[in-house]
Amino acid sequence: MKDLLSVADLRRTDIERILADSERDLGDPLAGKGVALVFQKPSARTRNSMEMAVVQLGGHPVYIQRDEVGLGTRETAEDVARTLACYHAVIAARVMDHKDLSAMAAATDKPVLNLLSDTAHPLQALADMLTVKQLLGRIEGARIAYVGDGDNNVARSLAEACVLLGAELSIASPEGYGLAGAPAGVTQTADPAEAVAGADIVYTDVWVSMGQDDETETRMATLRPYQVDEALMARAPSARFLHCLPARRGEEVTDGVIDGPRSAVWLQAANRMHTARAALAWIVQQ
Numbered sequence: 001m002k003d004l005l006s007v008a009d010l011r012r013t014d015i016e017r018i019l020a021d022s023e024r025d026l027g028d029p030l031a032g033k034g035v036a037l038v039f040q041k042p043s044a045r046t047r048n049s050m051e052m053a054v055v056q057l058g059g060h061p062v063y064i065q066r067d068e069v070g071l072g073t074r075e076t077a078e079d080v081a082r083t084l085a086c087y088h089a090v091i092a093a094r095v096m097d098h099k100d101l102s103a104m105a106a107a108t109d110k111p112v113l114n115l116l117s118d119t120a121h122p123l124q125a126l127a128d129m130l131t132v133k134q135l136l137g138r139i140e141g142a143r144i145a146y147v148g149d150g151d152n153n154v155a156r157s158l159a160e161a162c163v164l165l166g167a168e169l170s171i172a173s174p175e176g177y178g179l180a181g182a183p184a185g186v187t188q189t190a191d192p193a194e195a196v197a198g199a200d201i202v203y204t205d206v207w208v209s210m211g212q213d214d215e216t217e218t219r220m221a222t223l224r225p226y227q228v229d230e231a232l233m234a235r236a237p238s239a240r241f242l243h244c245l246p247a248r249r250g251e252e253v254t255d256g257v258i259d260g261p262r263s264a265v266w267l268q269a270a271n272r273m274h275t276a277r278a279a280l281a282w283i284v285q286q
Contacts, residue, residue: 002286003105003112004279005098006120007160014282015164019130021278022271028058029281033089037115038064038080040071040095045245045272046115046123050092053277059089071100078107085110089284111283118153124244125157126275128203129165131268135240136200140166145199145236147172147192148226148252149219150179154205154244159186170195174222192226199236204228204252205244220251229254233262240264 003009010018035054039047047063054061069080071093081104084091091108094115095101105112114122133139144162146155150173162169163183170187171179172195178188189195196202207223208216233239241253241263249255258265 002283004122004283005101005105005112005114005117007122007125007157007164009122010164012164015126015129015161018126018275018278018282019133021281022126022130022274026057026277026281029284030054030057030059030089032058033284034060034062034087035090035092035280036062036064036084036088038069038071038084038091038093038095039115040066040093041116043094043116045269046094049123049272049276050115052273053280056273056277057280059280062088071095072097077101077103080104081107081110081112084108090280111286113279113283116153119156121153121157121244123272123276123279124154125161126279127268127271128158128242128244129161129167130271130275131242131264132167132201134267134271135264142167142201143199144169144201144203145172145192145195145239146170146203146205147195147228147232148204148223149173149177149207149209150188151177152205152209155179158203159183162186170199172196172226174226177222192232193235196232196236196239199239201242202228202233202236202239203242206246206248207252208248223252227252227254228257230256230260233257233260242268245269 051061077100085108090111092113092115095117098117098119150171163185172189172192207219243265
């Protein structure tokens with residue numbers, strides 16, 4: 001049994017297998033089995049991609065809303081995991097606090113899959129890597145620029161995946177918004193123009209994530225110079241644009257970029273289902 005709580009739980013060979021499996025028929029390794037999908041945080045892409053991935057593997061997804069389990073309030077994370085393990089082959093959870101995922105994984109011998117936590121978003125990173133591979137024909141040596149708030153779960157998982165697979169990642173963030181504890185090999189700068197120069201991929205994310213609403217005014221003012229607009233994209237004339245979505249148009253990205261001919265955000269979104277299917281197959285076959 002192998003949990004997937006962060007990209008750090010994977011070896012390079014694991015990611016390469018998952019990416020290869022994302023583009024082929026995997027049969028029905030979940031036939032007759034349930035997968036618990038626990039959502040403390042709502043999500044359009046995660047729920048839809050996961051439910052369809054489970055179905056495509058022959059399994060039965062059970063969507064569980066926050067109030068149905070009261071993770072950490074009505075029941076401890078450990079007791080929730082022990083209960084769900086009675087019925088399901090995999091427990092997948094989208095949580096506020098990564099510690100809850102770790103507690104769930106420690107409490108049961110069923111594999112636990114991170115659908116998002118405050119520190120990691122491994123399934124997004126897998127979809128990102130598959131998209132880069134499809135766009136460029138390679139990941140090794142790809143030059144990726146991440147612009148905006150670099151100290152979040154998406155940037156952290158992206159950085160870990162890039163290091164494992166040999167892609168070059170440059171993060172452009174204002175002071176105080178860089179990726180803390182970034183893996184060796186990741187470049188950080190305060191200058192977005194410097195980060196995107198010569199990039200193959202330009203990537204951004206929202207400036208205000210769920211739970212940061214009280215910081216909205218400060219974040220908007222600080223990150224405004226890091227908007228990905230047509231002028232910034234012009235500094236990387238061959239680059240494709242990625243965004244994990246949802247996007248706040250007019251804030252971190254302009255309509256002209258996200259709707260433009262170099263945007264690949266819908267391919268990236270579609271790949272959430274394909275990589276989720278492969279990750280599920282990988283996790284149950286360990």
